[in-house]
Amino acid sequence: MTVMENLAEASLVAEQEDDVFLIVTLAGQACGLPVMLVRHLLGPQVITPIPLAPSGVVGGFNLGGRIVTAIDLRRRLSLPIADDASVINVIVEYAGALYSLIVDQVQEVQPLQVSKTYPIPPRLDPLWQDLARNIYRSDDQMIVMLDVERLLCIG
Amino acid sequence: MDDLLPDFLLETHEGLSLVEKALSRLQDAPDDAPTRAEIFRQVHNIKGACGFLGLPRLEKLAHAAESMLGLCRDGSLAVTPQSMAPLVAAMDAMRQIVLGLEQHGQEPAGDDGVVIAALEAASVAASHALPKLGAPEKDRPALAPLRTLRVPVDVLEDLLRLMSELARSRNQLIQLARASSDSQISAAVQRLSQITSELQAGVMKTRLQPIGTAWATIPRQLRDLAHQLGKKINLKIRGADTELDRQVLELIRDPLMHMLRNSADHGLETPAERRAAGKPEVGQIRLNAYHQAQYIIIEISDDGRGLPLKEIRAKVQAQGLATQAELARMSEDDVRGFIFQPGFSTAQQITPVSGRGIGMDVVKANIERMGGTIDLRSEEGRGTSFTLKIPLTLAMxxxxxxxxxxxxxxxxxxxxxxxxxxxxxxxxxxxxxxxxxxxxxxxxxxxxxxxxxxxxxxxxxxxxxxxxxxxxxxxxxxxxxxxxxxxxxxxxxxxxxxxxxxxxxxxxxxxxxxxxxxxxxxxxxxxxxxxxxxxxxxxFAEDEEIIEAPPAINAVTKTPLLLFRAGDEALQAVPLGQVMRLEDIAVERIEFAGAAPFVAHRGQSMPLLPMGAHWQAPKSGRQAVLVLSDGDHPLGLMVDEVLDVLDDAVLIQPEASRPAYLGSAEVAGRVAQVIDTGYWLSRAYPDGIAGSPFCRQGA
CATH class of the missing domain: 2.30.30.40 (SH3 Domains)
Structure with missing residues (x-):
């Protein structure tokens, strides 16, 4: 998987892995996830729904004998739901448990340059204000850097 | 040093447990030289490590104990309960320090002057009083090297997880291989399957520990208890090497100790009471463990006074748990069962040992939480016995x-x-x-x-x-x-x-x-x-029955059952004695008379009945058939899969059950519906078998 190769390469470039981001796309918007937490990238999975789960939690699936709790990031971020959107499961490990953050596409891995980060604009949607760390301006797009801890704060 | 501490703690815990075990062995055989030597060696090892790690308090204690044990090993100090008392106190003090170390990473503050003085006094007295009995034992036969390895629990847990996943992949592969006609693939899958099963058994084994590791301190604690209560107690332990999952072991440690305390405190009488009752002064407490299928059975019994029915009844009424009329209708076992109710205790006085009413209900809840059961038998004047049945592993x-x-x-x-x-x-x-x-x-x-x-x-x-x-x-x-x-x-x-x-x-x-x-x-x-x-x-409304009586049951019997799956019922069974034989017939042999399937069988035609409502003749392959008979007429019951035969299944026949079913059976912790063969025979032969012995009894 080329993205995984990029992951390895990029992490060599940056001094701290935390500063390397996986750029994903959600309803056309580029978002960044810290590479340090990412374990796998998977295609669509057979997901068992979890009744009464918080909104955004679509269910669970099996990954090598461990149960992954899947979160649809479109729902989590109140983005329009598109049935025809492609599905990539970005598996992150947080507090000892595996989660899948479901995104439309995975673009690339980028080391972050501090000079290009900007604080969150105050007029951004309050939900996004809560879930984003900052904004990153790459050569060709604005990337919303997501805070995984906040994303998983839905219990 | 910090890297070494966890290992040191582990080894010291083990060492202290071994010393405790050895000390209790010495009680029965005070002259056993190897045991004396072993105690010395363990304490010596602990002392050595203390010096290395810089643990002065523990080292001083270990040193004083070692000096005394040296005399004991050489035979210049006689082993009696009195002479060993300072040593027991020293072991307790050492364990306390080790616990402190574990929690805070350093030795807790404290003064062991009294304990050390007692040890020294015992040493001095011994060296004056007794001449040396013989040369110290110098050349012990070399011990075989321990063929064990310490592995972090996390590693084992991880292995177990991967193992389950491997087993699942194997199962999927078996499914795929079944559909394929390539014999080379089936052979390879067969081999893989067998290795996987063996591997699984091996991995499960790594989680097992002998129950004796949880019992190591019991003799000591009971001895202290006996002393405290002024009773004479003889503890008999059997099956200490019975193995079970370490997680289960952790969970039963406290309930077990609680029950033993109860036996010593409430169960056994004082020596005077026992004499008056014509019993030997020394009360017996028995602890026994053994395996039974996928369970471990632990029995705790005493030959004490038994549960006092009269007092329990009085207490039940006093606490408003049941009325006199209700009590009168209850069996003795039901009345005894009240001791498992929250807040229930018949102890006349609350002793420091037990009887504070946080007792058997908690024990029962803990046992049930791990999927186990607890049974009680008691006879007034003769004793009480508890039987715990606990799954070998919590994993499943x-x-x-x-x-x-x-x-x-x-x-x-x-x-x-x-x-x-x-x-x-x-x-x-x-x-x-x-x-x-x-x-x-x-x-x-x-x-x-x-x-x-x-x-x-x-x-x-x-x-x-x-x-x-x-x-x-x-x-x-x-x-x-x-x-x-x-x-x-x-x-x-x-x-x-x-x-x-x-x-x-x-x-x-x-x-x-x-x-x-x-x-x-x-x-x-x-x-x-x-x-x-x-x-x-x-x-629950006030007037509603809160304590439900068990469902009306006609009969509970033990009988061999054949388990199978058919239609959309979960798990079904048939009494083995009612099955003539099992057949696996090629689908091509199935013929039809109109819509009714049958198969030619020894010159006779045997009707076939599907168990499921939506049976359709498979196009190819084989069909599992249970052959029943009313004596003259055979009947083939078509099922999806024959699973197993159980020798001693508990068959529960309710007063009224569904047609076609005799009742249900508890089968290794599962419930199977037991079919009524008479029903199926009467469907195949509507007017032939009214007097058949297979007809349901008491329907």
Missing amino acids: ISALIVQAGGERFALPQIGVVELIRLDDSHESVARLERIKGTLMLRLRDRVLPVVSLSTLLRLGVALAECLERYVIVTQVGTHRFCILVDRILDVENITVKPLAPILRHITIFGGNTILDDGSVIMILDPHGLGRGAGIAPEA
Whole structure:
């Protein structure tokens, strides 16, 4: 998987892995996830729904004998739901448990340059204000850097 | 140094346990030289490590103990309970320090002057009083090197997880191989399958520990207790090498100790009382462990006064747990069962040892939480005996796989009292009724609250005809309620995995797991279900019966059963004695007379009946058939799969059951519906077999 190769390469470039981001796309918007937490990238999975789960939690699936709790990031971020959107499961490990953050596409891995980060604009949607760390301006797009801890704060 | 501390703590714990065991061996055989030497060696090792790690307090204690033990090893100090007392005190002090070390990473402050002085006094007295008995034992035969290895538990847990996954992949491969006709592939899969099974058994073994590791301190504690209570107690331990899962071991440690304390305190009489009762002064407490199928059985018994029925009855009435009339109707066993009620204690006086009313209810709850049971036998004047039956490993529990609103869920089988299929016929034992919009189930002569799984879980309503045809009667504590589901799909042994933190607030689920087919399934928690449906204890109306009597049961017998799967019933069984033989016939042999299938059999035609409602003749392959007979007429019952034969299944025959079924059977912790062969024979031969011995008795 080329993205995984990029992951390895990029992490060599940056001094701290935390500063390397996986750029994903959600309803056309580029978002960044810290590479340090990412374990796998998977295609669509057979997901068992979890009744009464918080909104955004679509269910669970099996990954090598461990149960992954899947979160649809479109729902989590109140983005329009598109049935025809492609599905990539970005598996992150947080507090000892595996989660899948479901995104439309995975673009690339980028080391972050501090000079290009900007604080969150105050007029951004309050939900996004809560879930984003900052904004990153790459050569060709604005990337919303997501805070995984906040994303998983839905219990 | 910090890197070495965890290892040191582990070794010291082990060392101290070994010393305690050895000390209790010395009680019975004070002159056993190897035991004396072993104690010396263990304490010596601890002392050595202390010096290395810089633990002065522990080192001083170990040093003083070692000096005294040196004399003991050489035989210049006689081993008596009195002479060993300072040593026992020193071991206690050392254990305290080790515990402090474990918690705070450094030696707790404290003064061991008294303990050390006692040790020194004993040493001095010995060296004056007794001449040396002989040359010290110098050349002990070299011990065989220990062929064990310490492995972090995490590594084992990880192995176990991978093992389950490997087993699942194997199962999928077997499915695929079945469909393929390539014999080379089947052979390879066969080999893989066998190796996987062996590997699995091996991995499970790494989690096992002898129960004796949890029992090491028991002789000591009981000795102290006997002393405290002024009683004479002889403890007999058997089966200390019986192995069980280390997690289970942790969980039963406290309940066991609690029960032993009860036996010593309440069970056994004082020497004077025993003499008066014509018993030997020394009371016996027996602790016994052994394996039985997938369970470990632990028996704790005493030859004390037994449970006092009169006092229990009085207490039950005084606490308003039952009326006199109710008590009069109860069997003696039921009355004794009250000791498992919360807050119940008949101890006349509260002793520091036990009798504070936080007792057997907690023990029972703990045992049941791990899927075990506790049984009680008692005879006044003769003694009391508790039998614990605990699964060997917590890793696996048996669960019903049910379907509701199109989704599958696992329901742990512990607590499941009965499975009922609702139908509209008049003879049905169960009826669903609505009282002011609330669903209730009228089951025989009682009314039970009902939880609809699909409603509770807010699963969209699917097609009306396939909805909620099954009722699972469940017992939580003393409360019974019914869970309404669409279908019961299967029974599977599952490993409970904890929910992700973001899901823990959903109390209806107790965990989740991965099924054999690799898919994830949520595990229902009966407690949470009851609460979610508002069936908490306080929700029961005052006049409602809270302590339910067991369902009216006609007969409980033990009988060999043949287990099979057919149609959409979960698990079915037939008394083995009623099956002539099993056949696996090629589908091509099945012929049809109109729509009725039959097979030619020894010159006779044997009718075939499908068990499921929607049977269709398979195009190819083989069909499993149970051959029944009423003596002259054979009948082939077509089933999906024959699973197993059980020698001693508990068959429960209710007073009234569904037609076609004799009752249900508890089969290694699962429930199987036991078919009535008479029903099927009478369907095949409507007028032939009225007097058949296979007809249901007492129907």
